[in-house]
Amino acid sequence: MTARPSSRSVRFLASALAAGVLMVTAACSDDGGDSDGGSAAAEVAASPLAAKSPTASPTTSQAGRLTAAGARAALLTEADLEDDWAQVGDKEAASWRENMLVGEVDVAEFLTAKADAADCRQLLDTLYSDDLLGKPSGAGALRGFEQGDSRLLQQVAAYDKVALDESLAWLETLPAECDQFTATDDTGDERTVQVTKTSVPNVGDARQGLHVTVQGTAADTPATLTLDVAVVRVGTDAITVTAGGLDGGEDDSVERAVEQGTQRLKDVQAGRTPAADPGEID
Numbered sequence: 001m002t003a004r005p006s007s008r009s010v011r012f013l014a015s016a017l018a019a020g021v022l023m024v025t026a027a028c029s030d031d032g033g034d035s036d037g038g039s040a041a042a043e044v045a046a047s048p049l050a051a052k053s054p055t056a057s058p059t060t061s062q063a064g065r066l067t068a069a070g071a072r073a074a075l076l077t078e079a080d081l082e083d084d085w086a087q088v089g090d091k092e093a094a095s096w097r098e099n100m101l102v103g104e105v106d107v108a109e110f111l112t113a114k115a116d117a118a119d120c121r122q123l124l125d126t127l128y129s130d131d132l133l134g135k136p137s138g139a140g141a142l143r144g145f146e147q148g149d150s151r152l153l154q155q156v157a158a159y160d161k162v163a164l165d166e167s168l169a170w171l172e173t174l175p176a177e178c179d180q181f182t183a184t185d186d187t188g189d190e191r192t193v194q195v196t197k198t199s200v201p202n203v204g205d206a207r208q209g210l211h212v213t214v215q216g217t218a219a220d221t222p223a224t225l226t227l228d229v230a231v232v233r234v235g236t237d238a239i240t241v242t243a244g245g246l247d248g249g250e251d252d253s254v255e256r257a258v259e260q261g262t263q264r265l266k267d268v269q270a271g272r273t274p275a276a277d278p279g280e281i282d
Helices: 068-073 090-094 114-129 161-177 251-269
Strands: 053-056 140-147 150-158 180-184 190-197 206-218 221-234 237-245
Touching: 068 140, 068 150, 068 251, 090 140, 114 161, 114 180, 114 190, 150 251, 161 190, 161 206, 161 221, 206 251, 221 251, 237 251
Parallel strands: none
Antiparallel strands: 140 150, 150 237, 180 190, 190 206, 206 221, 221 237
């Protein structure tokens, strides 16, 4: 297993069912053996539906590097997602936090104790804080969507290639190391966390998928948080999509978001403006 930075100490925050759930960033197995393989960058901004144009745009790439304008252009739109997903304000999406992800991991449950427990807590911490892949090394942006009580969060960012591959390798280990464990909040309430791998569409250069459930209570009511997470690397850039909530997972929406989001990022990397109509994507 590839080493990860140590987890920061996190104290439990009171969970509220009415507050909804955070769709965070991130990840864990590839879809069929292609193992080649953050928090969003400070600038978080929405972009309107991109105009259809096959011509290169100087704002989308700079000497092959993802720019802030390019990261925004690569973000999904409501048209990309179908169903009834509605885009939310950028500040709202950036502040989403799901308190059911916060808790102390029971070290005694693990065969290798502290090592595996640290990885499982790292998973919860990074899902909570939107930096599943670590801090971007370059430009980044995020966008959020709501549908009923479910949320979907997409992140696009540039990363150091070695660090990005290490993050993907780490994510691949989690279904085995963190298949089921207990997290305890600061009131003593226990939550059962289960992590399984999911398939991700065969797009990009490398990919990982995770299905995470957290069973516990919210507002003193039994509740289960379900998150579907997918990460796709395209060169040294990556997209992270996390969706779900207390009403269940959103695997179909994550799959479509990955397909459309990867194509948008590839268009940006090639200096093209992504199509406004996803039906026109090659």
